[in-house]
Amino acid sequence: MTRESVTVRRRPMWMTVSTMLQLLVLAGIAISYYAVGWFGQDVRLKTVPVDPRDILYGDYVTLSYDISRLSPSLWKEGGELPQPGTPIYVVVRQGPMEWAEVVGAYRSEPAVAEGEVVIKGRVDYSWDEEIRVDYGIERYYVPENTGKVLEDKADRLTVKLKVAPWGQAKIEGIEERK
Incomplete structure (x- = not known):
């Protein structure tokens, strides 16, 4: 493997963090809707x-x-x-x-x-x-x-x-x- 192919396969850390934050926000919205039923x-x-x-x-x-x-x-x-x-x-x-x-x-x-x-x-x-x-x-x-x-x-x-x-x-x- 060349150095270029290794670099292309890795995602920058900020992309991974950004994707995780977006998923957490969406999960939070969904959970807040169901939480009304659980705790309301x-x-x-x-x-x-x-x-x-x-x-x-x-x-x-x-x-x-x-x-x-x-x-x-x-x-x-x-x-x-x-x-x-x-x-x-x-x-x-x-x-x-x-x-x-x-x-x-x-x-x-x-x-x-x-x-x-x-x-x-x-x-x-x-x-x-x-x-x-x-x-x-x-x-x-x-x-x-x-x-x-x-x-x-x-x-x-x-x-x-x-x-x-x-x-x-x-x-x-x-x-x-x-």
């Missing part, structure tokens, strides 16, 4: 869906939650309301009905009491009468041609969530209220 607490939310269609993904139901529209009185930080695009931490607890109700909203992750759960979201907009929050769980993909069935039951649906200790939420399923 159950939460049920009341919804009002509509049924659009996505060309690439097929049927989905757009979900709107009671906890997505917050009264400014729930803002516990004082001062001005949060600006659009900023992270927000919403504390919910299971209410007397079958779904969760908002206890308060914070700029940073608060400590919670027993039975309370923190859901992390992003402020969509805020004004004197409302804070609108996007949690990243507003779309639920369903098998083709089944979205209309859910739309017809819009006033009788409850979404089952898993919420991880760090605030990430994942839809576990949708069920009809009795």
Whole structure:
């Protein structure tokens, strides 16, 4: 073997390290999604869906939650309301009905009491009468041609969530209220 052929066969160390870092990032993203299911607490939310269609993904139901529209009185930080695009931490607890109700909203992750759960979201907009929050769980993909069935039951649906200790939420399923 000549010296040139040995040099060509070896990869530079930075390429190997770069490839490993990319694989670790991808594995971390996948693991964080599954970790919500492993460590998350159950939460049920009341919804009002509509049924659009996505060309690439097929049927989905757009979900709107009671906890997505917050009264400014729930803002516990004082001062001005949060600006659009900023992270927000919403504390919910299971209410007397079958779904969760908002206890308060914070700029940073608060400590919670027993039975309370923190859901992390992003402020969509805020004004004197409302804070609108996007949690990243507003779309639920369903098998083709089944979205209309859910739309017809819009006033009788409850979404089952898993919420991880760090605030990430994942839809576990949708069920009809009795």
